[in-house]
Amino acid sequence: MAGIWKQCPEIYENLIKSIAPAIYGHERVKESIILQLFGGVKKYLPGNQTIRGNIHVLLVGDPGTGKSQILQSSHNIAPRSIYTAGKTTSGVGLTASAVKDDFGEGGWTLKAGALVLSSGGICMVDELDKMDAEDRSAMHEAMEQGMISVAKAGIVTRFKSDTSILAAANPKMSRFEQYTPFIEQINLPASLISRFDLFFMIKDVLDKTKDEAITAHILKTHKSGELISQYKKKGKAFQKHEQEEIDLISAPPVDPELLGKYISYTRQNIFPVMTKDAIQAIGDFYIGLRDIGRKDGSYAATHRQLEGLVRLAEASARIRLFDTAKKEDAERAIKLVKASLSDVVTDPETGKIDYDIIMTGQTHTQVTNMRKILSIIRDKAAEMDNVPLQDVLNEAVAEGIDKERARDLIQKLEKNGELYRPRHNFLKPTRKS
Secondary structure, X not given: OHHHHHHOOOHHHHHHHOOOOOOOOOHHHHHHHHHHHHOXXXXXXXOOEEEOOOOOEEEEEOOOOOHHHHHHHHHHHOOOEEEXXXXXXXXXXXXXXXXXXXXXXXXXXXXXXXXXXXXXXXXXXXXXXXXXXXXXXXXXXXXXXXXXXXEEOOEEEEEEOOOEEEEEEOOOXXXXXXXXXXXXXXXXOHHHHOOOOEEEEEOOOOOHHHHHHHHHHXXXXXXXXXXXXXHHHHOXXXXXXXXXXXXXXXXXXXXXXXXHHHHXXXXXXXXXXXXXXXXXXXXXXXXXXXXXXXXXXXXXXXXXHHHHHHHHHXXXXXXXXOOEEOXXXXXXXXXXXXXXXXXXXXXXXXXXXXXXXXXXXXXXXHHHHHHHHHHHHHHHHOOOOOEEHHXXXXXXXXXXOOHHHHHHHHHHHHHOOOEEOOOOOEEEEOOOO
């Protein structure tokens, strides 16, 4: 097997370029999807315990950045996959539906949905943010346990849903805002987002150099497509230089059908075990992340990131057809997790990694400042019945909290039920302590 790897040392680069070659850039996203397609190893432990090997990836991006095309390309490559999108999918369509059996004895039967049908493969869910909350809740159990519990029409059962999920969504306000935390810009619950191993923000950046490169790539891709369409209709053969140009621009380095067979083979035959060096590298990185959080009392990582690192390292080893996951595989996993965390869970106020953004929907800085404001209001409420809003804002500024930020935090405290407004421009805590 090592011999096969030596014959093609640039295999990672070729596989990355084979995902949506018509879409310029997004190498980190494409590398993550490649590792997702190969997947980690499902572990079987004593006492019928299992640890999932499926890798889940979430893409959140500005409109027109190619998310849907990346999903469609991955769908065409994956040996076993289901593609579904937004409002066209219900919870029943994701899990299972109860259907009356008119051709039998008139009883009810269950029909499998997308997450069940794609078991053993990958489920592409486009426009995840457009789904109803009840429909999205069906994904929680499937993502973590690999099973779906169904209780419908008097039928109580569980379906196997050993499925990787590749999902795409848009920001609430169509485009990302630079200084607003990620979790506030997406219409998805923190409990669902936290189940993804990797999440990426795909931004449409106004950069002239990048715009020129993207423009050139798109125009060349269209020209390539025009030549293929014209010659097919007229039954003409390509000249050598034209064929070379088309292959260079739009042909994936690895044919999708061949890549699908490659993925299928590795998932059935390659089950890597981590080396001591790989375990050490992953352990050191994870403890380092926890240390960052320990200093500030926040969480820079949780055990889900640790397990995600292992799955990514195993997938990297599978690509090389190795039965061991080495240090270089661990480093590849660490690189992607670093990129994902820096994209999504960086506190825009402090610039530090804060996983509380995903777990609780608020940054550690926000929680600390909310406690300060609540403490100010409670201290004043001990002296007066209703606390003037302006007094609270003045003290918040003295504590180092921006005035407009303080107003936002007061609104959050109201939504959380910690305080209320007995009359205009006055505040009162819901409880004294």
